[in-house]
Amino acid sequence: MNRTIITVVGRDTVGIIAAVCTYLADKKVNILDISQTIVQEYFNMMMIVDVKNCTVAFDELRDSLNRIGEEKGVQIKCQKEEIFDKMHRI
Numbered sequence: 064m065n066r067t068i069i070t071v072v073g074r075d076t077v078g079i080i081a082a083v084c085t086y087l088a089d090k091k092v093n094i095l096d097i098s099q100t101i102v103q104e105y106f107n108m109m110m111i112v113d114v115k116n117c118t119v120a121f122d123e124l125r126d127s128l129n130r131i132g133e134e135k136g137v138q139i140k141c142q143k144e145e146i147f148d149k150m151h152r153i
Contacts, residue, residue, distance in 0.1 A: 065115045066144040071087040073137030082131050091116040
């Protein structure tokens with residue numbers, strides 16, 4: 064399994080989850096876990112996905128998610144699990 068962490072942060076607006084999930088489904092990325100919260104007007108989502116069957120290279124996946132974030136007015140980060148773990152190790 065090739066797990067990747069996707070985080071989405073920004074002001075809440077209609078269609079954020081739909082845009083991200085639709086793109087991931089189109090690229091054959093499987094969502095393993097998803098958590099989202101809204102605090103006042105601020106949206107925060109974290110996803111763990113399996114990119115084993117992804118139909119595009121990781122760089123294209125990351126860049127496309129960044130563009131979706133720009134369109135929706137949020138920031139989307141896409142990191143391989145091993146990088147994420149090393150960055151958040153205490």
